[in-house]
Amino acid sequence: MSGYSRKKVFCPQCQDYVTPKVVRNLTLTGEIVIEYYCPKHGFIMSERKTLDLPKRKVTPGGVYIVFEGIDGSGKTTQAVMLYEYLSNRNFEVVLVREPWVKAIKDFLYKHDLDPDAEAYLFAADRIILQKEVVLPALESGKIVVSDRSVFASLAYQVVRGLPADFIMAINRSIRLPDIVVLLDLPLELAVKRLEARGETTRFEDPSFMQKVRERYLELAREYNSLFIVIDASRTIHEVHQEILTKLAEKLKNKSIKIDL
Numbered sequence: 001m002s003g004y005s006r007k008k009v010f011c012p013q014c015q016d017y018v019t020p021k022v023v024r025n026l027t028l029t030g031e032i033v034i035e036y037y038c039p040k041h042g043f044i045m046s047e048r049k050t051l052d053l054p055k056r057k058v059t060p061g062g063v064y065i066v067f068e069g070i071d072g073s074g075k076t077t078q079a080v081m082l083y084e085y086l087s088n089r090n091f092e093v094v095l096v097r098e099p100w101v102k103a104i105k106d107f108l109y110k111h112d113l114d115p116d117a118e119a120y121l122f123a124a125d126r127i128i129l130q131k132e133v134v135l136p137a138l139e140s141g142k143i144v145v146s147d148r149s150v151f152a153s154l155a156y157q158v159v160r161g162l163p164a165d166f167i168m169a170i171n172r173s174i175r176l177p178d179i180v181v182l183l184d185l186p187l188e189l190a191v192k193r194l195e196a197r198g199e200t201t202r203f204e205d206p207s208f209m210q211k212v213r214e215r216y217l218e219l220a221r222e223y224n225s226l227f228i229v230i231d232a233s234r235t236i237h238e239v240h241q242e243i244l245t246k247l248a249e250k251l252k253n254k255s256i257k258i259d260l
Contacts, residue, residue, distance in 0.1 A: 008020075009036045009038075009044055009045065010044075011038040011040075011041060011044055012044075013038065013040075013041040014038060014040060014041060018038050018039065018040075019039070020036040020037055020038060020039070020044060021036075021037040021039060022034060022035070022036055022037075023035040023037065031048050031049065031050050032048070032049050033046055033047075033048055034046060034047050034048075034049065057135075058135065058173060058174065058175045059135070059138075059139055060138075061138045061139045061140070061141055062137060062138030062139065062140070062141050062142050062143060062144060063138075063143045063144070063178050063179070063251070064134065064138055064143075064144045064146070064175060064176075064177045064178045064179070065082070065143065065144065065145050065146070065177065065178065065179045065181065065247070066145075066146040066147075066148065066149040066151065066177040066179070066180050066181070067079045067082075067145075067146070067147050067148070067180075067181045067183065068148060068149065068151050068152060068155070068180055068181070068182050068183070068216060069182055069183035069184065069185060069216065069232060070185060070187075070190050070209045070212050070213050070216070071190065071194060071209065072185060072189070072190035072191070072192075072193035072194045072197075073183035073184070073185040073190060073232045074183055074185075074232050074236065074239060075147050075148070075183055076097070076147050077236060078181070078183060078236075078239060078240060078243060079095065079097070079145050079146070079147045080095065081236075081240050082145050082240075082243065082244075082247075083095040083145045085240075085244070086143060086145070091143055092140075092141070092142040092143065093142065093143045093144075093145060094133065094134075094137040094142055094143070094144045094145070095144075095145050095146075095147075096129060096133055096134060096144060096145070096146045096147070097146065097147040097148065098122070098125065098126060098129065098146065098147065098148040098149065098152065099122065099125045100125050100126075100128060100129035100133075101125050101128055101129075104121055104124065104125045105125070107121065108121055108122070115157050115160035115161055115162050116162060116166070118157060118160070119153055119157045119162055119166070119167060119170060120170060122152070122153050122157070123153070123167075123170045123171050126149075126150060126153075126171060126174055127171075127173065127174060130174050130175060134146070134175065135175060138175065146177070149176075149177050149180070150167070150168075150171050150174060150176065150177075151177070151180055151216075151219055151223075153167045153171070154167050154168075154215075154219055155212050155215045155216050155219060156212055158215060159208065159211045159212050159215050176226075177226060178226070179226060179228065179247065179250050179251075180220075180223070180226045180227045180228070181227075181228050181230060181243055181246075181247075182216055182217075182219075182220050182227055182228065182229045182230065183230050183232035183239070184213070184216070184217065184229055184230065184231060184232055185213075185232040185233055186233060187206060187209055187210045187213060189233055190209060190213075191206055191209075217229075228243070228246045228247070228250065230242055230243055230246070
């Protein structure tokens with residue numbers, strides 16, 4: 001954003017005070033960089049100011065388990081199965097899905113947005129979901145099972161060309177998952193499942209899906225302490241059983257025992 005300042009700034013080359021052109025640039029860290037330009041000689045100086053952005057409280061507690069993977073990998077099915085499994089064993093469990101707000105979800109799937117606009121909408125939806133549902137549940141000691149998380153943006157929007165740092169910056173005030181269950185599925189099988197399902201979205205182009213799959217596997221290596229990678233090409237029951245086995249290992253230190 002640019003304009004002209006009401007205050008005068010001293011220009012060393014003019015040896016006088018001038019009315020500068022002002023350019024304001026917002027940074028991803030919540031600062032604004034203000035640059036002053038002499039109409040005749042160009043750049044004079046710059047300054048940084050910290051913006052007073054909303055403070056969102058993110059506290060520990062509970063267990064936050066998310067399911068990730070390309071479309072057709074079985075995320076929704078397995079998230080529901082885990083929710084029912086834990087609920088039947090008297091754990092307090094909350095099941096959520098991203099996108100959360102229906103109006104945002106409808107807009108995202110109906111419009112071909114630029115990747116940054118898309119990322120902003122997903123981040124806004126995620127902040128609403130965490131503030132209204134996820135964080136209160138976790139703070140009260142419950143288990144939250146989620147179909148997708150910020151890692152979906154770190155996969156899909158990064159494949160669309162955005163830097164991962166940009167994604168993390170606009171999601172600056174959210175709680176990251178404690179465990180990410182990545183359902184890894186070969187592209188050919190995912191396409192067959194989606195064709196059998198019928199309706200597809202713009203996120204389900206095969207070449208795009210392959211890149212997203214590869215990106216998810218990169219994230220699993222980068223965040224290996226959080227991720228559980230599951231072969232999702234097997235039957236629903238076999239996948240569910242492996243998820244329970246690997247979750248039991250991850251949850252040893254959280255006073256949650258899963259009896260197989």
